[in-house]
Amino acid sequence: MTSLNFKKTYKFAVKSALYITLFSTGLVGGLLLLFFTFSLQFCLLFALIIGIFSFFVIQYRVEHFIYRGVKKIYDDVSLLDSTTFRSQPITTDMATLTREVKKFATDKKLEIETLKVREEYRREFLGNVSHELKTPLFTVQGYLSTLLGGGMKDKDLRKKYLERAEKGVERLIYIVNDLDMISKFEMGDLNLEYSQFNIIELVQNVFDLLEMNADKKNIILMYDRRYSKPINVYADKEKIEQVVTNLVENSIKYGKENGTTEVTIEDLIKNKIIIRIRDNGEGIEKNNISRLFERFFRVDKSGARSEGGSGLGLSIVKHIIEGHDEKIYIESEFGKGSEFSFTLEKVKTVQPNY
Numbered sequence: 428m429t430s431l432n433f434k435k436t437y438k439f440a441v442k443s444a445l446y447i448t449l450f451s452t453g454l455v456g457g458l459l460l461l462f463f464t465f466s467l468q469f470c471l472l473f474a475l476i477i478g479i480f481s482f483f484v485i486q487y488r489v490e491h492f493i494y495r496g497v498k499k500i501y502d503d504v505s506l507l508d509s510t511t512f513r514s515q516p517i518t519t520d521m522a523t524l525t526r527e528v529k530k531f532a533t534d535k536k537l538e539i540e541t542l543k544v545r546e547e548y549r550r551e552f553l554g555n556v557s558h559e560l561k562t563p564l565f566t567v568q569g570y571l572s573t574l575l576g577g578g579m580k581d582k583d584l585r586k587k588y589l590e591r592a593e594k595g596v597e598r599l600i601y602i603v604n605d606l607d608m609i610s611k612f613e614m615g616d617l618n619l620e621y622s623q624f625n626i627i628e629l630v631q632n633v634f635d636l637l638e639m640n641a642d643k644k645n646i647i648l649m650y651d652r653r654y655s656k657p658i659n660v661y662a663d664k665e666k667i668e669q670v671v672t673n674l675v676e677n678s679i680k681y682g683k684e685n686g687t688t689e690v691t692i693e694d695l696i697k698n699k700i701i702i703r704i705r706d707n708g709e710g711i712e713k714n715n716i717s718r719l720f721e722r723f724f725r726v727d728k729s730g731a732r733s734e735g736g737s738g739l740g741l742s743i744v745k746h747i748i749e750g751h752d753e754k755i756y757i758e759s760e761f762g763k764g765s766e767f768s769f770t771l772e773k774v775k776t777v778q779p780n781y
């Protein structure tokens with residue numbers, strides 16, 4: 428690179444010196460012819476001196492000029508990011524410089540693009556968060572203001588409104604918890620704590636916890652068959668419980684009255700099992716399925732809101748499952764029901780030898 432560069436630079440000086448020499452020698456020769464007697468030796472000597480002199484002047488000036496220019500470019504660019512260029516030696520090689528500056532510009536462009544995307548994401552996130560928090564906050568505020576404005580005197584009203592305000596606060600806590608979780612996950616802070624546990628027992632726990640919710644809609648929580656033996660898996664127990672809870676909760680929320688939520692646990696391949704949570708509820712339209720795992724996405728914005736979700740449940744589920752390097756699937760038929768399933772690593776049960 429450098430040798431090529433110097434050849435090029437010399438060429439420039441040699442050529443320029445040659446033009447100057449030719450012109451000035453020609454001029455001097457012409458003037459000699461006009462006013463004195465022409466001398467070839469004089470002309471040659473003159474050409475030699477002018478040639479050498481102009482060559483050195485041009486060579487030196489050009490090198491300095493380029494060096495200074497290039498250094499300025501380096502300094503200017505370094506102002507933006509002092510780490511990228513400072514460490515490298517300054518080059519007067521134009522090809523390398525152009526390449527470096529181009530690379531620098533591309534890197535910067537990429538950086539700006541990423542920042543723009545992140546900014547957009549941040550703005551959208553903030554917008555969604557405040558929107559989610561507003562409804563329950565205003566509800567609580569509404570009930571409390573009515574109480575303070577005189578409603579307090581009525582004993583029945585007092586209890587009713589305080590209970591409603593409490594519900595609003597509960598909902599706020601629910602949303603804030605979900606937000607807290609999702610922002611941690613999105614920062615890559617999943618912190619999985621692996622252990623071995625019985626997945627049947629975990630599902631049963633979730634069933635027990637959500638039985639009251641299911642009863643309200645007369646939904647039966649059941650298994651596809653009797654699971655008498657434990658099925659041990661290797662995962663983060665608390666987080667998988669969160670996944671199962673979210674999915675069963677959804678199956679109730681979007682299930683129909685007198686419906687069923689059925690859990691199936693099957694062997695998938697050698698060391699994997701798949702857990703299916705199937706409901707016969709409202710189902711999901713095909714064009715919405717791909718967006719289901721987006722943060723704050725809801726099929727029916729107004730209807731779902733009354734059900735009290737945060738629109739974050741499935742994003743949380745996806746983060747947890749993918750954090751385990753496992754897969755999650757959805758199958759759904761609009762009007763008939765949905766099935767959410769995910770894989771987990773099975774612990775090989777060693778059969779005792781008698």
Ligand code: ADP
Pocket residue numbers: 673677678680681682706708709710711719724725726727731735736737738739740741742764765
């Ligand atoms: P939400 O808090 O609104 O329940 P989720 O992320 O859990 O948020 O779910 C996103 C959307 O996916 C829901 O609003 C609902 O429209 C749809 N959905 C989730 N689970 C089911 C299901 N079992 N049946 C039908 N629709 C569902």
